[in-house]
Amino acid sequence: MSYRTTMRNGLWDQNVVFSQMLGMCPTMAVTTSGTNGLGMGLATTVVLVGSNAIVAAVRELVSPHVRIPVYIVLIATLVTIVDMSLNAWMHDLYRVLGLFIALIVVNCAVLGRAEAFASRSTVLASAFDGLCMGMGFTGSLTLIGLIREFIGMGTLFSQASLLLGPRFAFLETRVPGEYGGVLMMVLPPAGFLVLGFLLAAKQVLERRYAAAAGIATNPDGEQAAAGCH
Template sequence: MADSDYKTIVKDGLWDNNGVFSMLLGMCPTMAMTTSATNGFGMGLATAVVMAASSYLVAVFRNRITTEVRIPVYILIVAAMVTVVDLGMNAWMHELYKVLGLFIPLIVSNCLPLARLEAFAAKQAPTPAFLDGLFMGLGFTIALTVIGAVREIIGSGTLFADASLLLGPSFKVIEMCLLPADMGVLMMILPPGGFIVTGLLVVGKRLLDLAAGKEIQMAGAHAL
């Protein structure tokens, strides 16, 4: 693949085809695990690891997987990778594992990994498939972290609270208290807050895309 193709993969994963803000996939963990930036970051990274590994394996075996059984095989591969991540987090990130709980196994039923396996990994070589899974997962991580950060700041007045407990002592430096505790808006860390923040961020991204498109059109018109 050309360098421009790899740049497209990166841009699609992080922005243009962001799983949450563009395709609106993976809404279950998005709504449930974004009560804080720390939870969103942890859930996003777990999903990113599963997506990268699953995409690579599907691309490696793409010529051996028949059309009739491809979906069960994809689910089996994703389930195997989720099991590895689940056991790894239980062993080395146990506090975060307890917080994420059932939502780690539920990555298997997340529409985003399966959608990318079907749309991209099954048709590409291992390297671009791995990069697509990785950057789609990182885009998902960024979306969950941003949503969690907005909800946490408005709802609790903190940012990355308990990051050192959940992610490790080295994350102590990113823990911040931005507002007094009594200024928090409780609704933001309750389910309605997830829908409100996600909806506003989706609208904001669409407006930025429209503005960028108009700038490109204007630049093209001036060039002519």
């Protein structure tokens, strides 16, 4: 598999949220703002890159019979390091994300990439796959968070400087005027609502691309070359 295909898979075709529907717990819980989504996504990306690289490095040394427990221990170790690092250097973000940092251990996307890709690939390819999957996950959480934050509070990346550090202060934006926001958008049901609309938009884009490329899409969502039966 080429690096270009790996990138496309991570960002679009096999996007953790919009294609595989994994990591729904943090997707629904922490995306009340773009800042929270960005922070959670970056933390998960670090774990994905690290776990993929380590699993690829030790895959020849681990017996197939115990590979899953070994992978889980490696992932849990990385998550603990990320959790402690955020607590030490980004304490405000750590307090906002709370338990969901530790729950990265049970994010199916992390273990899934270790088993499906890293256990069969080189260290460099596995690390790149983890980076692309992580960036796709980060982008998804950030997009959902920005939509909910913009409609719900009339801001974009609020408290970015506080949660992520002063260097991110340039991201903070507020809608001019007296817009007060829509409270429902920062409540749990809005997460499902926004995700549903974005999933629908992705399906529309893919169908239009398939039509423009001359690819027929059957009712089950599978694609086949035009003219083939």
